[in-house]
């Protein structure tokens with residue numbers, strides 16, 4: 001008998017067929033007019049955006065979790081901010097992955113099937129991959145059992161999204177037979193997590209938010225959460241008390257315009273990654289150190305590295321944690337100074353950027369300059385208004 005799915009933990013698997021009553025009206029319309037559900041939706045959204053996790057425990061049952069999930073899809077689509085959509089999809093997929101750690105194999109198969117993957121769980125005839133632990137006399141051979149089999153086309157569909165450059169997912173590193181890729185539980189669960197993320201991003205894209213005043217007022221209540229998330233990022237980049245300006249000027253229509261303010265050397269590394277280039281070790285170090293110094297966390301920095309041709313999540317995370325001082329020597333590294341970046345031919349300019357002799361200083365200068373300009377624009381606007389009012 002197939003395992004039963006608890007939709008409270010996995011609301012992204014629920015459809016109209018299982019919960020027809022919840023879809024008589026749009027879930028986001030139902031939630032918008034219910035005070036308690038509105039509150040819970042805001043709480044879930046806040047944790048998802050700020051902590052990268054879904055507080056499942058506050059949702060009393062499956063119905064509530066499904067309603068809140070579908071409402072969040074509509075809200076995120078309405079807000080139309082890629083960074084926030086990404087945070088939400090990551091929060092749901094990572095929370096699901098943690099819960100799946102404790103699930104039986106049959107439950108993982110049921111979740112995969114519900115997502116449309118034709119996975120099989122084999123109780124006999126599955127490959128066992130030997131690997132060696134320990135060194136010399138203490139070396140031991142252990143076996144990893146590959147009981148999950150995924151059709152090659154499903155496997156490639158998942159891997160081609162964001163894991164394409166990670167060698168541990170290359171087909172040559174797996175047992176393939178009879179049109180199936182044979183996987184151990186951990187690898188299969190990681191692929192499932194990735195497919196959940198991918199599915200949620202698709203659902204956000206397809207969502208059709210209602211044009212309803214209650215829903216719009218719910219979206220308005222979400223805006224301070226997003227602004228506060230962006231403010232925290234900005235806060236970390238500013239020296240306390242140095243800037244007498246309004247941080248919200250860096251948030252335009254609930255979006256942070258941070259990337260536009262990066263110095264040319266950092267933009268060049270990002271552009272090179274986005275266009276399929278393979279950045280050197282020095283470029284990777286400087287990109288990670290720069291991002292760490294302007295306040296991004298490990299997951300946010302990882303997003304910039306996902307398109308590198310040899311991307312390996314485990315190794316990249318480990319290295320970023322070192323650069324950020326979370327591991328090893330606990331020293332938080334700064335990017336090289338401009339002089340060194342020029343010596344490594346990583347500065348695209350002949351001259352020096354205004355604002356300092358390090359990309360972080362230049363970025364902070366750009367932030368301040370923009371804030372000053374906004375402040376001046378606001379003063380001019382107010383003066384004009386006062387003049388116009390006086391002329392009537």
Ligand code: SF4
Pocket residue numbers: 263264265266337338339341342346347348349351352353357358359362
């Ligand atoms: S001058 Fe410095 S901050 Fe500006 S692009 Fe060159 S290395 Fe980067």
